[in-house]
Amino acid sequence: xxxxxxxxxxxxxxxxxxxxxxxxxxxxxxxxxxxxxxxxxxxxxxxxxxxxxxxxxxxxxxxxxxxxxxxxxxxxxxxxxxxxxxxxxxxxxxxxxxxxxxxxxxxxxxxxxxxxxxxxxxxxxxxxxxxxxxxxxxxxxxxxxxxxxxxxxxxxxxxxxxxxxxxxxxxxxxxxxxxxxxxxxxxxxxxxxxxxxxxxxxxxxxxxxxxxxxxxxxxxxxxxxxxxxxxxxxxxxxxxxxxxxxxxxxxxxxxxxxxxxxxxxxxxxxxxxxxxxxx
Amino acid sequence: xxxxxxxxxxxxxxxxxxxxxxxxxxxxxxxxxxxxxxxxxxxxxxxxxxxxxxxxxxxxxxxxxxxxxxxxxxxxxxxxxxxxxxxxxxxxxxxxxxxxxxxxxxxxxxxxxxxxxxxxxxxxxxxxxxxxxxxxxxxxxxxxxxxxxxxxxxxxxxxxxxxxxxxxxxxxxxxxxxxxxxxxxxxxxxxxxxxxxxxxxxxxxxxxxxxxxxxxxxxxxxxxxxxxxxxxxxxxxxxxxxxxxxxxxxxxxxxxxxxxxxxxxxxxxxxxxxxxxxxxxxxxxxxxxxxxxxxxxxxxx
Numbered sequence: 001x002x003x004x005x006x007x008x009x010x011x012x013x014x015x016x017x018x019x020x021x022x023x024x025x026x027x028x029x030x031x032x033x034x035x036x037x038x039x040x041x042x043x044x045x046x047x048x049x050x051x052x053x054x055x056x057x058x059x060x061x062x063x064x065x066x067x068x069x070x071x072x073x074x075x076x077x078x079x080x081x082x083x084x085x086x087x088x089x090x091x092x093x094x095x096x097x098x099x100x101x102x103x104x105x106x107x108x109x110x111x112x113x114x115x116x117x118x119x120x121x122x123x124x125x126x127x128x129x130x131x132x133x134x135x136x137x138x139x140x141x142x143x144x145x146x147x148x149x150x151x152x153x154x155x156x157x158x159x160x161x162x163x164x165x166x167x168x169x170x171x172x173x174x175x176x177x178x179x180x181x182x183x184x185x186x187x188x189x190x191x192x193x194x195x196x197x198x199x200x201x202x203x204x205x206x207x208x209x210x211x212x213x214x215x216x217x218x219x220x221x222x223x224x225x226x227x228x229x230x231x232x233x234x235x236x237x238x239x240x241x242x243x244x245x246x247x248x249x250x251x252x253x254x255x256x257x258x259x260x261x262x263x264x265x266x267x268x269x270x271x272x273x274x275x276x277x278x279x
Numbered sequence: 280x281x282x283x284x285x286x287x288x289x290x291x292x293x294x295x296x297x298x299x300x301x302x303x304x305x306x307x308x309x310x311x312x313x314x315x316x317x318x319x320x321x322x323x324x325x326x327x328x329x330x331x332x333x334x335x336x337x338x339x340x341x342x343x344x345x346x347x348x349x350x351x352x353x354x355x356x357x358x359x360x361x362x363x364x365x366x367x368x369x370x371x372x373x374x375x376x377x378x379x380x381x382x383x384x385x386x387x388x389x390x391x392x393x394x395x396x397x398x399x400x401x402x403x404x405x406x407x408x409x410x411x412x413x414x415x416x417x418x419x420x421x422x423x424x425x426x427x428x429x430x431x432x433x434x435x436x437x438x439x440x441x442x443x444x445x446x447x448x449x450x451x452x453x454x455x456x457x458x459x460x461x462x463x464x465x466x467x468x469x470x471x472x473x474x475x476x477x478x479x480x481x482x483x484x485x486x487x488x489x490x491x492x493x494x495x496x497x498x499x500x501x502x503x504x505x506x507x508x509x510x511x512x513x514x515x516x517x518x519x520x521x522x523x524x525x526x527x528x529x530x531x532x533x534x535x536x537x538x539x540x541x542x543x544x545x546x547x548x549x550x551x552x553x554x555x556x557x558x559x560x561x562x563x564x565x566x567x568x569x570x571x572x573x574x575x576x577x578x579x580x
Contacts, residue, residue: 008381009381009382009383009384012378012381012382013382013384015378016375016378016379016382016389016393019371019375019378019393020389020392020393022452023392023393023395023396023452023456024392024395026396026404026407026408026411026452027395027399027407029407029410029411029418030407030410033410041416042415042416044415044416044421044424045425046421047421047422047425048418048421048422049418049422090301090304090305091301093300093301094301094302094304094305097301097302098302109302109305109306112305112306112309112310113305113309115309116308116309117509118509118558118561118562118565119313119554119558119561120512120513120533120534120537120554120557120558120561121513121515121534122534122537122538122541122550122553122554122557123312123313123316123551123554123555123557123558124312124316125541126312126315126316126319126541126547126550126551126554127311127312127315127316127319128312129542130315149308150308150312153304153305153308154305154308154309157305207398210400211399211400211401211402213400213401213402213515213516213519214515214516214538217519218538218542229400229402229403232402232403232406233402233406233519233520242409242410242413244410244413244416247406247410248406248407248410250403251400251403251404251406251407254399254400254403255399255400255403255404258398258399258400259395259398259399262391262395262398263391266387266391269394269398270390270394270460270464
């Protein structure tokens with residue numbers, strides 16, 4: 001019996017192996033390409049799975065010093081941090097109000113937030129393009145700081161509503177009876193309990209804006225204003241020529257922040273991804 | 280100690296004060312774009328002609344639904360991409376989730392590794408695939424040649440069918456982890472006692488899968504599929520990187536089509552009308568999906 005159980009366990013793990021290879025191979029190949037010398041990269045007879053002619057950091061140094069990759073990354077970081085902070089703050093207050101208060105139209109708001117998820121991005125970015133022109137921030141990273149919250153705020157609100165509902169009302173009512181104001185009750189009592197929810201919302205907002213592509217592509221184009229995803233895909237491809245080494249170096253560097261965050265906060269990611277399905 | 284009811288009641292007004300700004304902001308973010316697009320969709324606003332526009336009634340809508348072959352084609356393309364992607368993601372996700380729920384050793388780390396494709400930037404990841412599919416130096420062609428499986432350097436994006444297969448493959452690669460995580464959470468919420476009592480009653484593992492696992496996992500599966508379906512109607516980045524809608528527009532999704540109409544042709548009003556047609560389509564699909572699900576549940580109960 002014990003032996004059969006062991007065999008079954010080994011079989012389960014072996015069956016998972018092909019999926020692991022499938023999931024991770026592109027990243028392996030991405031990293032490998034970024035470290036290959038051009039000579040080997042463009043050699044049809046070289047085996048693509050390994051580096052045989054020696055690794056090089058040439059693509060990374062070229063990417064960092066000969067292109068504006070550092071500027072793009074700085075833009076990405078600036079936009080992501082500002083948009084995330086603003087969205088989590090607004091989302092927290094809105095979600096708290098929606099989860100706790102009974103007032104006219106509260107359900108309509110809840111539905112409205114869900115509807116924003118259904119609508120195609122194009123429906124939102126046509127009007128947003130107008131707003132950006134009116135404000136005179138076309139082709140600027142500030143346009144992104146302004147527009148990312150349009151999808152981040154509903155997302156954070158929706159996620160945090162679920163968390164706030166799990167906090168028993170009595171906890172804050174007690175505090176308020178003891179003389180705390182509503183804001184103090186939220187700040188001192190409710191928020192400390194919902195830290196996991198806040199971390200989760202912040203992580204997802206960060207990931208969504210770091211990975212965002214369509215707004216960045218539409219609203220910015222100057223080389224000193226674009227974000228990393230747009231920079232890598234637009235400036236490292238000239239016509240039909242793909243600078244694969246640098247492209248893949250950019251992809252590796254662009255993925256690192258997310259993978260690092262993800263490694264540290266795995267449980268939060270899982271709870272966030274499955275929040276909609278479980279709650 | 281009894282609380283004076285008045286004191287609590289008075290306090291009920293406080294939250295409105297600080298909730299209002301956030302709710303107004305959300306309303307602006309949701310209502311303004313929807314309303315403005317709706318208004319635009321009945322105008323003839325075309326930036327390539329000029330900033331002036333006038334009311335044209337439902338002309339944009341009739342053009343979209345009746346005359347615009349390219350749009351109608353893009354609807355079909357979207358459906359053709361969505362169906363196999365959903366089926367693939369659901370089946371693979373379910374299979375992996377089942378394996379994971381039985382793998383006792385190192386489950387967290389294996390789950391984490393399997394989920395990485397869903398975390399990193401879709402555009403960057405699609406670039407890695409674009410490179411592998413490359414004609415001259417792509418890993419797939421080179422390996423295929425070296426192993427004697429291919430006799431030419433095949434251009435994977437030169438035929439409509441292979442392009443669609445490639446897009447679906449990358450889409451499945453990228454989003455199966457989402458389905459896997461959702462289904463794993465669903466599996467873990469099924470009480471173990473149910474399996475034990477099924478076993479006591481003499482059910483084989485296969486029987487307990489069909490009669491315990493699947494019925495209890497159905498709701499999670501429906502939710503997962505619905506979220507992916509809505510996301511897939513917005514498929515853009517993958518198309519942009521892999522095929523740019525080609526060859527000959529055969530992989531142009533509705534999202535990609537609207538982007539081209541709005542920001543390459545600058546036909547703002549028409550793009551708004553297209554977007555509204557898409558919203559109505561997605562909304563109808565979602566509602567039909569829910570209605571079917573409810574009816575089934577009612578019948579089962």
